[in-house]
Amino acid sequence: MSFPIRAITLDLDDTLWPFAPIGARVEQVLHDWLAANCPRTAAEFPILRMRELRDELNAQHPHLVHDFSAMRRMTLERAMQLAGDDPVHVDAAFEAFFAERNRVEFYPDTLAALQRLAARVPLAALSNGNADLSRIGVHVHFAFQLGAREHGAPKPIASIFHAACARLEVAPAQVLHVGDDIDMDVVGAHHAGLRTCWLNRENLAWPRDDVRPDLQFASLAALADWLDAQHQQEEVAA
Template identity: 65%
Template sequence: MSFPVRAITLDLDDTIWPIAPVMLRAEAILDQWLRTHAPRTAALYPIEAVRALRDRIAGERPDLAHDYTTQRRLTLQHMLRESGDDLALAEPAFDAFFAARCEVEHYADSEAALARLAAKVPLAALSNGNADLKRIGLMPLFRFQLGAREHGRAKPDASIFHAACARLEQEPAQVLHVGDDIELDVVGGRLAGLRTCWINREARAWPAHHPRPDLEFSTLTALADWLERAPYDRTPRTDTAAA
């Protein structure tokens, strides 16, 4: 089987960079900022308590499931209000957190592989997270970035995939969605009519109850190799099959 790839949509967190160390560092920087500027809030809300409050607010506001930025702002406002600190500190506190959230360390293969992919087809970022590619420095490689907050719905909702395809001026069947998350990226992309590529960096087993993705690779470099090796006859394969 072969299929055309006229454009690629890419997930960001845990596809281009690992997200866990980014969030741990951002939380630590926020905690230090609060200790300096809102010490009562910092004392009342250590990092674990901030996480618990954010989870609680997310649970209470399912209408904001697609909007991590607003969830975080509401969390900060609640913390400052309860501690008696100035509510005006919520925005600079968020700015400190968000600046750190955008200080990512890419997987070793990511930047070179993205440049190779972008040389072949248009790329679009498609993420449920709120990372800013302009701050991160990768925006020149992408046609656009479409986030769940901007769109109003998050993956795996088909509408966000279709919105990206429309902006790329391509039919879904001609767009390859690339991501690490089985449900959000692979299953969601497939149900929306896109071709899918699973980036499986940790050698996870594919769940038997789901149809397999069109492609599976352990790195973005392997995807770039595939795209360059078979620009017309792009036969789906895995790393093992490609070896």
């Protein structure tokens, strides 16, 4: 399929790197930090109980459901208060968590593909998560990063896609959104008027009849190949 693309918005977790290894590590790292620095909190709120507390607070504060960092801080503060530790430790505990959250292992094709894509069109990161591209070290490939926390609403709400397009100064129909999540990325971006690419690394079958992605690839490298071919066609036509 051929159509003009002047910018790309990219999801992060499970698009540039797998999230499961991060999710498995961060809670243990945080618990170990609490055990060393806030032992009463660690004893009263082991990993499973801390998850339950976070879920309870999520239910009580639905207006913050898109702000993972705020909810994590709130959970830590509440746990420390209930356990009898000083909440002055919240910032340091969060930093231990956040540093580990941003220790990612890229998919093998990611870094080279990002370089190739960024050489062709402006890239913007568009995520519901709280990864920090500066800490991770790939911010140089992106014009900007827009998260649900900063925007005030998460994908698949159309406004976050439109905000990214406005900052890119490119019409939605000429922006390609790339992500792994069927509803958040493909369906959300489609309804916002963007072109869509489903990054289907597991070779799954597309499950919907009402909406289909404009593109589907098993790797970011394959998308870079497609974009190179698009630009070569444009150069020939010119």
